[in-house]
Amino acid sequence: MGTLGFWRLAQADPEWIAAVDPDGTEHRAGDLLARANRLVHGLRELGLQPGDGICGLVPNGADGLVLYLAAMQAGWYYTPVNWHLTGPEIAYIVSDSEAKAFFVHPRYLGEGARAAEAIEPHRRFLLGEDKADGFRQVSELTEGRPDTAPADRTAGATMHYTSGTTGKPKGVKRRLNGLDPDDSAELMTFLLGLFGITPGRPNAHLITSPNYHTAVTQFGGTALHMGHTLVYMDKWDAEELLRLCERHGVTNSHLVPTHFKRLLALPEETRARYDLSSLKWMIHAAAPCPVPVKWAMLEWWGDCVYEYYAATEGGGTLATPEDWKAHPGTVGKAWPISELLIADDQGEPVPTGTAGTIYMKMMGVPFEYKGDPAKTAANRLKEYFTVGDIGYLDEDGFLYLCDRKADMIISGGANIYPAEIENELMIHPKVADVAVFGIPDEEWGEQIKAVVEPAPGVEPGPELARELLASLEGRLSRMKWPKSVDFIAEMPREPNGKLLKRKLRAPYWEGRDRAI
Known part of the structure; x- marks a missing residue:
């Protein structure tokens, strides 16, 4: 070991442009290193010890990167927070x-100030030059x-929050490995190595999605530790992606199928205007990709489109362009450090080609859901875990997804949990019962549908629908609001109270394969 890891690379070449903000501002590695070091010294004076955590409510760019780099060399857990959430959700x-x-960017000061009540005033910090009461x-x-390196450096970790069926998010926490931060960073590069990605320059990694997503932090952080320049997008725009790829010689990125749909919708002359010859490893995941969309991307970009299937909790599969062409529709084979098991409802393995619950395990540090040993145990089968997806393996060991988690909605690559939305709607006095689920959406994959049983004597209709949605203001982020509300005289429930959600969902999905 000894050639990779941001801190080593920045000392060896402080002039390397390590990050480019969405507004085009370039950041030298030496400057980012100095900022991260100063932050560690300051937070240690505040009393932070290895094993403690920090949260960042920050947009894509160097500010969040400095928080990450500080935590990763001081033995802290870094939690980047979804900036679409409301104050109470962030406070949780x-x-x-x-x-x-708790670090807040001025852009998110509104909800950030509401959330800041959850932490003592002397621990709340506003980024930039602005001032604000309470920060x-x-x-x-x-x-x-x-700006010198802090003493006793030890590797930190990210702790991302992922929701469960209860709707309350849980932190996915791994034990700290106690390694030197650069050695730990070098071990991380194994992930990108699976895709054949090489270290050093000239390489640039384009960050197309919000930094609070696990994969965005993992792939971006790992690319940086390999000596790649991180190029940040502030918000998704198809032509802007092409412009940035040409401008910065982007070689790798992390995308979702919704991005592909937007890119393919560009006029032919727009698509042809940009030189994309630098692209080598354009990786996608987060939602199943329709087979025709994937073929179209391979025809346009060539054999640089890689796919994988994984979870915040770990484990995964990988499909190279060659793999996918030979097995269209697959999400790939297990990583060398990962194993797959397809099991029936009794936890017994099923034969090849038979659908069942997908279980995975990964070498290395096991995870737990922070503060929820019951949830951790419930998702385990021996040393395997599941996120509840259904799929099957073919005779060559390639995995195919049949269905998502029973109830989870994936809209534009984001996971949305119906129970949380149901809980908020259920407290409205005019609602007797409610069910929320995903229905087909050509652009987003799925959109959120609410079906409501009105309280006795309440008139269903557009006016009630508007009132129910308006009641979510300030309590639930807009990305979780139902796109539409339908009404039903009586909700289908079993005698034991279990909601037959599939019965409600089925008419909207008739004639469609939910796996695409």
């Missing part, structure tokens, strides 16, 4: 993660602090 994560510092300026932590 800040509190549950037991964060010892300290981040310069209070960093000014006058040395």
Whole structure:
């Protein structure tokens, strides 16, 4: 070991442009290194110890990267927070993660200030030059602090929050490995190595999605540790992606199938305008990709489109372009450090070609859902875990997905959990019963549908639908609001109270394969 890892690379070549913000601002590796070092010194003075956590409510760009780099060399857990959430939802994560510092970007000060009640005032920091009541300026932590490497460096980890069927998100927490941060970073590069991605320059990794997603942090962080330049997008725009790929010689990125649909919708002359010859490893995941869409991308971009299937919890499969062409529709074969098991409802393995629950396991540090041993245990089968997806293996060991988790909605690559939405609608006095599920959407994959049984004497109709949606304001982020509300006289439930959601969902999916 000894050639990779951001901190080593930045010392060896401080002039390397390690990150480019969405507005085009370039950041030298040496400057990012100094900022991260100063932050560690400042937070240690605040009392942070290895094993403590920090939260960041920050947009894509160098500010969040500095938080990540500080935590990764000081033995802290870093939790990037979804900036679409409301104040109470953010406060829950800040509190549950037991964060010892909370960093807010001025762009998200509105909800960030509501959330800040969850942490002591001297632990709240506003990034940039702005001032705000109830927050300290981040310069209070960093000014006058040395930009030299802190003593006793030890590897930290990210702790991303992933929702469960209860709707309340849970932090996926792994034991800290105690390694030197650069050695730990070098071990991380194994992931990108699976795709054949090479270290060093000239390589650039384009970040197309919000930094609070696990895969975005993992792939971006790993690319940086391999010496790639991180190029950040602020919001998704198909032509902007092509422009950035040409401008920065992008070689690799992480995308979702919704991005492909938007790219393919561009006029032919727009698509032809940009030089994409630098693309080598354009990786996608997060939702099943329709077979015709994948073929179209391979025809346009060539054999640089890679696919994988994995979870925040770990494990996974990989399909190279060659693999996928030979097995269209597959999400790939198990990684060398991962194993797959397809099991029936009794937990017994099923034969090849038979659908069952997908279980995975991965070498290395096991995870737990923070503060929820019951959820951790419930998702385990021996040393395997599942996120509840259904699929089958072919005779060559390639995995195909048949259905998503029973109830989860995947819209534009984002996981949305109906129970959380149902809980919020259920408290409305005019609602007797409610079910939320995904229905087909050509652009987003799925959109959110609510079916409501009105309370006795309440008139169903568009006016009631508007009232119910308006009741979610400030309590649930807009991305979780149902796109439409239908009404039903009586909700189909079994005598034991179990909702027959498949019965409700089926008419909307008739004649369609939900796996695509």
